[in-house]
Amino acid sequence: MKFNLLIMVCLIFLLGCKSTYEIQNFKLENSPKKPDYNLSSSWAVLPSSYSSEFQNYASKAPDTLQADVFYVYPTLNLDNEDLRWNVPIDDIEQNNKVLEKAVLMQASALAISGKVYTPFYRQAHIRSYRMYNNGGKEALELAYQDVKKSFEVYLKKYNKGRPIIILSHSQGSSHTSRLLADFFDGKELQKQLVAAYIPGMRIQPDQFNSIQPMTKPGQIGGFVSWNTFKKGHYPKKDKNWYAGGVTSNPVTWDSSKSTSLEQHKGFLYTNNKIYEKALKIEITDGLVWSSNPKFSMRLFMSLIKNYHSGDINLFWQDIRENSLLRLKTYLKGIN
Numbered sequence: 001m002k003f004n005l006l007i008m009v010c011l012i013f014l015l016g017c018k019s020t021y022e023i024q025n026f027k028l029e030n031s032p033k034k035p036d037y038n039l040s041s042s043w044a045v046l047p048s049s050y051s052s053e054f055q056n057y058a059s060k061a062p063d064t065l066q067a068d069v070f071y072v073y074p075t076l077n078l079d080n081e082d083l084r085w086n087v088p089i090d091d092i093e094q095n096n097k098v099l100e101k102a103v104l105m106q107a108s109a110l111a112i113s114g115k116v117y118t119p120f121y122r123q124a125h126i127r128s129y130r131m132y133n134n135g136g137k138e139a140l141e142l143a144y145q146d147v148k149k150s151f152e153v154y155l156k157k158y159n160k161g162r163p164i165i166i167l168s169h170s171q172g173s174s175h176t177s178r179l180l181a182d183f184f185d186g187k188e189l190q191k192q193l194v195a196a197y198i199p200g201m202r203i204q205p206d207q208f209n210s211i212q213p214m215t216k217p218g219q220i221g222g223f224v225s226w227n228t229f230k231k232g233h234y235p236k237k238d239k240n241w242y243a244g245g246v247t248s249n250p251v252t253w254d255s256s257k258s259t260s261l262e263q264h265k266g267f268l269y270t271n272n273k274i275y276e277k278a279l280k281i282e283i284t285d286g287l288v289w290s291s292n293p294k295f296s297m298r299l300f301m302s303l304i305k306n307y308h309s310g311d312i313n314l315f316w317q318d319i320r321e322n323s324l325l326r327l328k329t330y331l332k333g334i335n
Contacts, residue, residue: 026135031142032088032122037153042089044098045071045107045118051099056272057108058116067114067163067194067327070154072147072179073102074170074200074309078126085128085139089120089146105268106169106312110197113323114165117158119150124171140174147175151183163330164189165323166196166223169312173201173225180223186210194330196223197319199311202245202286213246217253217322218329224248228307228314231282231289235306242286249283250315253322257283261294266317267310269295274317290314 035042040049050058059065076097077087087094098120107116124143128136168176176198184190185208195214203225205213214222225246235241251259259281266276275295282289292302293314307314 026085026138028138028142031086032084035089035120035122035146035150037119037150038157042120042150043118044073044095044120045103045116047115047117050111050116053100053104054108054111054116057104058111062115065113065115066331067165068154068159069107069110069114069116069165069167070151070176071103071107071110071116071118071166072121072168072172072176073098073106073118073123074168074172075123075126076102077123080127082125084125085135086122086124086142089122094123095120102169105270105316107167108268109312109316109319110165110167110323112320113327114163117154119147119154121146121150121175140171143171144175144178147179148182151179155183155189159192161192163194163327163334164192165194165327166198167312168196168198168200170200170308173198173203177201177203177207180211181208184211190221193221195220195323195326197225197312197323198223199226199228199248199250200308201225202227202242204244205246207246213248214253215248215255218325220326220330220333224250224253226250226288226311227286228288228290228311230305230307231291233289233305234287240286245286247283247286247288249281250288251281251318253318264315264318265321267293267295267314268316269297269313271296276317279314 040046047062076094103118107118121143124139128139166176180196184193190210212222214224226248227242249256251263261277261280264277264279266274267278268274275293278295279291279293290307292298312319
């Protein structure tokens, strides 16, 4: 009996080692096929191909929109059993998550401010952050190169000198912060930047040379960022992980450290309902602390401490209205 148990333990250990070995060996030649962003199939969202669900949140007069929105979605591959470092852009399961979750819950917020462009990209698995020095760096670099290439094609083929709003979340914000540095920061294209909404990642105040954090609701040409937790809670592994990072107020968009229920304009839930005056926040060092939102799933939400997945849709209407204000300010300045 003891001998059989020992064999079982050894087999489990060996299988575990095999999985770890497979995960740790990132090889570029084993990566998914490189996307061609000249093909419409390489884009999750193009203004010419909005889904019917997305159109519900979009401008009813798209031809009158004077700006573009470039949106990069967050990490969606969280499956521990998935040994791939990067997801191919023709992965149906992944693409459904992009379209039915990320795009509808996040990109839709800005669909009345500009024409939305969202590339599919060979997204890095969530483990890439935890295993950064064992394959994660290469996986994230591969993902960024896709985002970068898609942006280059967007500029050449679609932009035509129009104002640009950047929207991203989580891993998407990792990539868009690099986009901002590579294409906008201190460069000619910065003149076209209306605003960058890049929550879900720690962004330092001095992350860029000329692009600055925005601390007024109508300010343009800079960025805002935040990370949301339930009031009184911090990241599990490192309480101070977000300390020192830019912590914008996603309700008032100024330097206010707290808000009331009445100030909250509304969050979008998966039932397609917008809940107004549903939460109040407090700004602490590196974090936005939120009260438990008032809506139909309030009891379930009370069990969650990390509101990372709701960084955008918790403030969906607030972001929507703020983007219109910033765009109005931008257009007024160039006309």
